[in-house]
Amino acid sequence: MSDHDELEAKFFEERRALEDKYQKLYQPLYTKRYEIVNGVVEVEGVVSEPATEEADKAAEGVPNFWVTAMKTNEVLAESIQERDEEALKYLKDIKWSRVELPKDDAQKGEASKGFKLEFFFDPNPFFTNSVLTKTYYMIDEDEPILEKAIGTVIEWCPGKCLTQKILKKKPKKGSKNSKPITKTEAVDSFFNFFSPPDVPEDEEEIDEDAADELQALMEQDYDVG
Amino acid sequence: MSDHDELEAKFFEERRALEDKYQKLYQPLYTKRYEIVNGVVEVEGVVSEPATEEADKAAEGVPNFWVTAMKTNEVLAESIQERDEEALKYLKDIKWSRVELPKDDAQKGEASKGFKLEFFFDPNPFFTNSVLTKTYYMIDEDEPILEKAIGTVIEWCPGKCLTQKILKKKPKKGSKNSKPITKTEAVDSFFNFFSPPDVPEDEEEIDEDAADELQALMEQDYDVG
Structure with a gap:
């Protein structure tokens, strides 16, 4: 050395x-x-x-504190759809913390480092999870280069999924199947934050930006009381 | 507070x-x-x-140390044109330092903060400056958001400018003026680093990336001797 x-x-x-x-x-x-x-x-x-x-x-308490705080940030505000706001009203806390995985021989003896954001929710009609977590693993903690990000799988209540739209198509006339065809389509939603893309570099960067914004937001001055 | x-x-x-x-x-x-x-x-x-x-x-000493070091960095390597390398061989040192301007009432009493990169050159046939400086002023030192970047005006030797190409056009037949028309055209060059764009947000970000890369490079391990 x-x-x-x-x-x-x-x-x-x-x-x-x-x-x-x-x-x-x-x-x-x-x-x-x-x-x-x-x-x-x-x-x-x-x-x-x-x-x-x-x-x-x-x-x-302070109703809508977090959704209001998040919307003061330009990048986050853009990702929050009107449909998301109703669900975000149940957000009661966001916590940031370091993550350190034990050394793993398979990973050349390097401890995997990173941080996580935990979103704590009150019971709500949208999903059954009480905590949604996004964990960022860094290639090297000291030069903050993202290795991968992993998000909680959201257990949506039936018909309440905010990240997919259900499209019902009428079957073609004369089709053997007379039931409407149901298709799902991915839509913009803040909650896509928890389904980060697997590798695509550019998108990862955008994702990391969002995380930076969130961190900055959490450290922002808060004028409560 | x-x-x-x-x-x-x-x-x-x-x-x-x-x-x-x-x-x-x-x-x-x-x-x-x-x-x-x-x-x-x-x-x-x-x-x-x-x-x-x-x-x-x-x-x-170690000929071409800096140009070689700079080319190990992907972002910098892209900006360095073949024509630039000859001039970069005269680069003898790069220094990073903090910049702190005195408080200025016109700027709401805020001290302007940032950092500068100084490129020290041996006498060379390309330009007469011995130091080329790029200074970055931050809106707020603590959240590193770039306010503006200012670069040294390079005093190119005649015919040696690396950031512009001289195009000579033959005058149109029958034109009153029989001399060739001389036009200059901006070309890619590492030395454009010292002519940062005035405001355009996206380009500023790219510029700042380049500065980050340079800083990281300077802190990189160097295996000399």
Whole structure:
């Protein structure tokens, strides 16, 4: 290992420790945000009037917080279709965390590194998953080049899938089969975020951009309460 | 300022201090590279035989080091034309450094931040500049979004410009003017790197990619000696 590589390895180590330190320092703020958004605690300074309808409403937290936050970001806003918004209203938290797989001999002894985004949902009429996860594996953590991204398979409720449209075609006149033909067609949806393409380079990059935007968004200042 | 912003500001401050610390630690290695590449010192382990032709050659350093290094990078290799290589043989060093402009009231009191790449050249038959600089100003140092890039105006020697081709057209028959018409046409060249487009977003991004590649390249391991 050259002098330069040795120094660089130390730099990456220290930088990572610094990031971890601040991730821990941010944590109480994220917890507080979660509690306010989801009405676990009432916001200080809001005078409680338990008997009135308004107070009951306030206790419910901040409705549509995440979908509103996501839509302030241009790239994300573009991916969110009107049909998605209804489902995103059930989004109650997004968490970012590091991922580190144990060393695997098959992978030349390199630990696979990356990060994941977890989207926590309240029970909703669209899908049965309570968490949708997107995990990014990097070729090399220090030069952030994406190796692959894996998303949760969404268990859509019948007729509620937002990433496919069902087309019903009338059978041709005189056809033996008299039932309408059902075809599905892929449509634009934020939820395609969880079905990243397998390899195609350009699309992966777009995908990674979206992840960057999400991360930046999560670190954005939040003016709640 | 929210708690989150305060924490984030501290994080950026610490991260920057860490980067500066390692920049200083790398410096002796960069100096050593410069000395080896340019034959200021002889490489240890190379037995000196002053009387032979080979030894004289070795004392000249590592010919074509930078153009060779640049061509190992796919993006840069694409921008380097055959005609550019002759000029790039005179490249003796590339330096990266931070740029911080003093606060300017006209800019809402924000200090303008960024970085610059300096390309140091030996005297050569192509242009008279000894340093070509490309400076990148960021909208916000912490989220690396490019505001603008400014490059050195290259003082080409007569007939040696690598970024323009001179087209000579014969005047039309019967034209009053009998002299050939001279037109210049922009051509692909690595040296267009120093004439970044004014605003066009997409091109700026490509430009910034090239800068990233250059930075990565400079930090790459170098196997000299």
